[in-house]
Amino acid sequence: MSLVPATNYIYTPLNQLKGGTVVNVYGVVKFFKPPYLSKGTDYCSVVTIVDQTNVKLTCLLFSGNYEALPKIYKNGDIVRFHRLKIQVYKNDVQGINSSGFASLTFEGTLGAPVIPRTSSKYFNFTAEDHKMVEALRVWASAHISPSWTLLKLCDVQPMQYFDLTCQLLGKAEVDGASFLLKVWDGTRTPFPSWRVLMQDLVLEGDLSHIHRLQNLTVDILVYDNHVQVAKSLKVGSFLRIYSLHTKLQSVNTESQTTLSLEFHLHGGTSYGRGIRILPESDSDVEQLKKALESADLTAKQHSDDICQSEPEDSFLSSGSVSLYEVERCQQLSATILTDHQYLEKTPLCAILKQKAPQQYRIQAKLRSYKPKRLFQSVKLHCPKCHSLEEVPHEGDLDRILQDGATKTPDTKLQNTPLYYSKLWTTEDQGGRQIAVHFVKINGILPLSNECLILIEGGTLSEIYKLSDKFHSVIPVISGHEDLELMDLSAPYLIQGKVHHYGCKRCSSLRPIQNLDSVADKTSWIPSSVAEVLGIVPLQYTFVMTFTLDDGTGVLEAYLVDSKKFFQIPASEILTDDDLQKTLEMIMDILCPPGVKIDVYPWLECFIRSYNVTNGTERQICYQISDTTVAEDVI
DNA sequence: GATTAGGGTTTG
Numbered sequence: 001m002s003l004v005p006a007t008n009y010i011y012t013p014l015n016q017l018k019g020g021t022v023v024n025v026y027g028v029v030k031f032f033k034p035p036y037l038s039k040g041t042d043y044c045s046v047v048t049i050v051d052q053t054n055v056k057l058t059c060l061l062f063s064g065n066y067e068a069l070p071k072i073y074k075n076g077d078i079v080r081f082h083r084l085k086i087q088v089y090k091n092d093v094q095g096i097n098s099s100g101f102a103s104l105t106f107e108g109t110l111g112a113p114v115i116p117r118t119s120s121k122y123f124n125f126t127a128e129d130h131k132m133v134e135a136l137r138v139w140a141s142a143h144i145s146p147s148w149t150l151l152k153l154c155d156v157q158p159m160q161y162f163d164l165t166c167q168l169l170g171k172a173e174v175d176g177a178s179f180l181l182k183v184w185d186g187t188r189t190p191f192p193s194w195r196v197l198m199q200d201l202v203l204e205g206d207l208s209h210i211h212r213l214q215n216l217t218v219d220i221l222v223y224d225n226h227v228q229v230a231k232s233l234k235v236g237s238f239l240r241i242y243s244l245h246t247k248l249q250s251v252n253t254e255s256q257t258t259l260s261l262e263f264h265l266h267g268g269t270s271y272g273r274g275i276r277i278l279p280e281s282d283s284d285v286e287q288l289k290k291a292l293e294s295a296d297l298t299a300k301q302h303s304d305d306i307c308q309s310e311p312e313d314s315f316l317s318s319g320s321v322s323l324y325e326v327e328r329c330q331q332l333s334a335t336i337l338t339d340h341q342y343l344e345k346t347p348l349c350a351i352l353k354q355k356a357p358q359q360y361r362i363q364a365k366l367r368s369y370k371p372k373r374l375f376q377s378v379k380l381h382c383p384k385c386h387s388l389e390e391v392p393h394e395g396d397l398d399r400i401l402q403d404g405a406t407k408t409p410d411t412k413l414q415n416t417p418l419y420y421s422k423l424w425t426t427e428d429q430g431g432r433q434i435a436v437h438f439v440k441i442n443g444i445l446p447l448s449n450e451c452l453i454l455i456e457g458g459t460l461s462e463i464y465k466l467s468d469k470f471h472s473v474i475p476v477i478s479g480h481e482d483l484e485l486m487d488l489s490a491p492y493l494i495q496g497k498v499h500h501y502g503c504k505r506c507s508s509l510r511p512i513q514n515l516d517s518v519a520d521k522t523s524w525i526p527s528s529v530a531e532v533l534g535i536v537p538l539q540y541t542f543v544m545t546f547t548l549d550d551g552t553g554v555l556e557a558y559l560v561d562s563k564k565f566f567q568i569p570a571s572e573i574l575t576d577d578d579l580q581k582t583l584e585m586i587m588d589i590l591c592p593p594g595v596k597i598d599v600y601p602w603l604e605c606f607i608r609s610y611n612v613t614n615g616t617e618r619q620i621c622y623q624i625s626d627t628t629v630a631e632d633v634i
Numbered sequence: 635g636a637t638t639a640g641g642g643t644t645t646g
Contacts, residue, residue: 030641031641031642032641033639033641037638038637038638038639039637039638039639040636040637040638040639041636041637041638042637042638043638044638044639046639046640046641047641048641058640058641060638060639060640062637062638062639089639089640090640092640094639094640096639096640161643177646178646221646223644223646224646243643245643245644247644264644264645264646266643266644266645266646267644267646268643268644269639269641270641270642270643270644271641271642271643272641272642272643273643595642595643596643596644598643599642599643
């Protein structure tokens with residue numbers, strides 16, 4: 001119950017803020033730095049909020065009193081700020097606490113009880129506030145994607161930043177710049193935690209309890225500014241550690257590869273790095289306690305026999321681990337398998353040691369890829385002889401067509417039962433002759449949008465104009481007895497902007513008159529046209545090299561894909577700006593520029609290994625297949 | 635009473 005006279009607070013929507021005013025606002029927390037000691041005299045907390053107007057506001061909150069800063073525990077919490085000053089910084093508005101600043105914080109979960117967290121003794125809280133919180137919860141549930149940064153230890157991957165809710169079991173000062181925290185959350189990491197060398201270190205905490213819990217505990221090193229905070233923490237307390245970094249350590253011995261996970265809380269406060277004590281009443285802490293109770297029991301059940309064989313010194317070596325335990329890591333993946341889901345995941349370090357041919361399911365990040373320029377990644381692939389050819393550039397194509405067009409159209413070959421012919425003579429180009437043969441359907445000329453034309457002597461730009469109007473265009477020349485296809489350096493069929501090419505090595509050309517045997521003469525399916533003309537069609541294919549990294553090893557794999565992986569037809573991408581933008585967007589998601597690999601998404605891929613002999617050198621190559629970019633990425 | 639920081643990962 002409020003003990004102050006009811007004040008009618010007015011809350012300003014975040015899209016209506018003006019510099020130089022003092023306002024009251026509500027918002028959903030999008031980002032925050034838990035309170036930390038600034039370089040001045042105060043604690044500082046930076047909080048970015050958003051409301052139903054979808055406008056964000058970053059607030060700088062200072063106070064000499066830690067407790068006076070908002071009690072934000074995770075993104076998605078809802079805050080109410082009173083007497084927030086709005087000022088302009090770098091052409092944008094920002095909030096800063098002004099005299100009399102006060103805050104309330106609420107859980108953001110739909111349906112959770114609406115209980116304000118605050119250090120204020122007296123505060124106004126009405127039915128209207130209740131409604132504001134619930135409205136923001138509803139809005140956030142529909143408009144803000146849930147954050148994936150809160151992870152259990154069992155779901156942690158190597159090379160990752162995440163927030164950990166845990167209980168502090170032990171602590172020890174390492175040196176001035178780093179401090180060790182031993183924590184647990186009741187689950188087991190996919191790789192055993194590293195063990196920070198403990199000789200000469202004084203550990204505060206129940207050592208026998210820590211030993212008993214074995215691999216349920218992890219070692220975290222915190223650095224620089226976090227050391228002071230860590231020192232002050234009480235063993236047994238419940239913590240949330242923000243933006244904790246994992247790193248996989250791989251040690252190769254003769255018999256096996258031993259992997260362990262390092263946990264670092266780096267110095268600084270970027271990305272909200274920090275530690276916060278959670279109250280026992282917090283719903284996440286209540287859940288954690290339950291997990292600890294049940295985990296404690298299972299750990300004790302088989303700890304006695306293990307404990308006796310364990311060295312009793314304070315240095316606990318990390319145990320060896322089944323490489324297949326990578327499988328236990330589960331996270332949303334930017335690519336998914338279209339087949340072979342039964343396969344277990346294999347770490348790259350294991351694949352790199354094995355002979356080919358094999359097939360694997362892997363989970364890795366795309367460290368880099370080649371080529372960077374899109375047009376360089378599209379090639380023509382022959383499914384029969386597997387040769388790869390470059391797609392002719394426009395300039396080359398123009399020359400190829402001109403070279404082929406030196407023959408004068410032979411009038412004897414015009415106007416046959418298959419086609420109706422028309423001849424043009426240019427006036428200003430030395431009397432160059434162009435013959436267009438309109439292919440009939442059942443002896444009748446079809447509409448232009450269904451009509452296949454054969455063209456002799458046309459330039460590339462003329463062909464472009466005609467292919468815009470007619471269904472299909474085939475460049476031809478006059479042969480001895482019949483019209484003939486040009487050299488297969490030129491496309492055998494042009495439809496719209498797509499040029500269809502045939503394999504020079506595998507095709508054996510047949511007479512043009514065979515076009516009469518194409519069953520469907522209104523859609524002129526390229527494969528049908530190719531078949532009757534004796535052409536083995538080349539497929540437009542993305543050919544890229546992916547450098548994959550899963551923290552255990554780095555592997556180069558080829559991607560040879562015509563449509564399945566990107567779900568973009570390689571045949572159309574060279575002439576379609578929108579498709580090019582889509583592909584660039586996908587690549588920027590798979591391999592984001594300008595950020596560290598830790599925040600790259602994981603890719604799940606199916607890869608095959610195979611042997612390649614090059615002269616005397618034998619090499620194992622890897623190729624990605626049966627994999628596609630996940631729907632939410634596209 | 636001003637300052638702090640002004641989100642955008644360490645290199646242990």
